[in-house]
Amino acid sequence: MSVPETLAAPLIRLDGLFKSYRLPTGDSFDAVHDVSLQVRRGDAFGIVGQSGAGKSTLLRLVNLLERPDRGRVEVEGRELTALGKRELRLARQSIGMIFQQFNLLQNATVFDNVAFPLRLHGSRSRAEIAARVAECLAIVGLNDKRDSYPAQLSGGQKQRVAIARALAPNPSVLLCDEPTSALDADTTRQVLRTLADINTRLGVTIVIVTHELEVVRFLCRQVAVVERGAVAEQFALAERGVRRRTSLGRALQRLVDHPPEVDDADAAATEEPEPVHA
Ligand code: ADP
Ligand code: MG
Numbered sequence: 001m002s003v004p005e006t007l008a009a010p011l012i013r014l015d016g017l018f019k020s021y022r023l024p025t026g027d028s029f030d031a032v033h034d035v036s037l038q039v040r041r042g043d044a045f046g047i048v049g050q051s052g053a054g055k056s057t058l059l060r061l062v063n064l065l066e067r068p069d070r071g072r073v074e075v076e077g078r079e080l081t082a083l084g085k086r087e088l089r090l091a092r093q094s095i096g097m098i099f100q101q102f103n104l105l106q107n108a109t110v111f112d113n114v115a116f117p118l119r120l121h122g123s124r125s126r127a128e129i130a131a132r133v134a135e136c137l138a139i140v141g142l143n144d145k146r147d148s149y150p151a152q153l154s155g156g157q158k159q160r161v162a163i164a165r166a167l168a169p170n171p172s173v174l175l176c177d178e179p180t181s182a183l184d185a186d187t188t189r190q191v192l193r194t195l196a197d198i199n200t201r202l203g204v205t206i207v208i209v210t211h212e213l214e215v216v217r218f219l220c221r222q223v224a225v226v227e228r229g230a231v232a233e234q235f236a237l238a239e240r241g242v243r244r245r246t247s248l249g250r251a252l253q254r255l256v257d258h259p260p261e262v263d264d265a266d267a268a269a270t271e272e273p274e275p276v277h278a
Helices: 055-062 085-094 110-120 126-139 155-167 185-200 213-219 247-257 262-269
Strands: 012-022 028-039 044-048 070-075 095-099 173-177 205-210 222-227 230-236
Touching: 012 055, 028 055, 028 222, 028 230, 044 055, 044 185, 044 213, 055 070, 055 173, 055 205, 085 095, 095 155, 110 126, 110 155, 126 155, 126 185, 155 173, 155 185, 173 185, 185 205, 185 213, 205 213, 213 247, 222 247, 230 247
Parallel strands: 044 205, 044 222, 095 173, 173 205
Antiparallel strands: 012 028, 012 070, 222 230
16 A cells, blocks of 8 residues: 655655764864754755765765764664664665766776676676666666776766666665766766656656756755755755745755756757667
């Protein structure tokens, strides 16, 4: 039986998270300070803020790449902060992640990069792995690159390989840390379209950290503005014409209320048969 959306538990629930780093001077620095937020299943959730605001730290707390000093992290109803090593490794299979610098294995082909997380978790046959890799490469439109090495690909293609790799274990959420910040405008659009497609067509929840407001406008339905390690405001992008509390929030709202003209030319461009889908 399906549960009405409003009653369903959030996919991600962060409660009272604190994280500080020890500096070489011996002092400690509060990178994340009392953050609580919830991400609904199927959402595309943006986290924006200036450089150094604590965005990456906050994102890395979601899959416990960083351990919080205090607070709770819950994903799909499981409290990750209470799990042991082995259980956490299993739980992380439902949390994919991509990075600004792609983090591909340079000496492995595209196929082997995407197969990597599947081989790591042992239980699949070679044929099953090959089939899943082909599926994921089709989703990002790169089946023809399966035997290429990362050095032979453009930045946008590398990021799409990273997306395919993150999707391979069939995660319910994809964490994205500045995924387009190393890319030019056209390539950024391609990668954003791929992410939008994964969100709307495959139903994968997306949490994306960025300092680029246009990325949030294009992709997200919900946004949190982070300032000095704390959530300064959160709102739904569909809500028009509201005065926001932070200057970033106001800038984003202006962008939402007056989207850039480039969209028209762009809409025409989407009629081209690219990328290829599964
Ligand atoms: P953002 O992603 O918003 O740029 P980060 O989460 O990377 O911010 O960093 C937040 C703050 O924490 C920054 O001031 C940064 O210098 C500091 N910081 C991040 N990682 C470490 C670390 N491993 N050791 C010490 N300080 C860190
Ligand atoms: Mg960062």
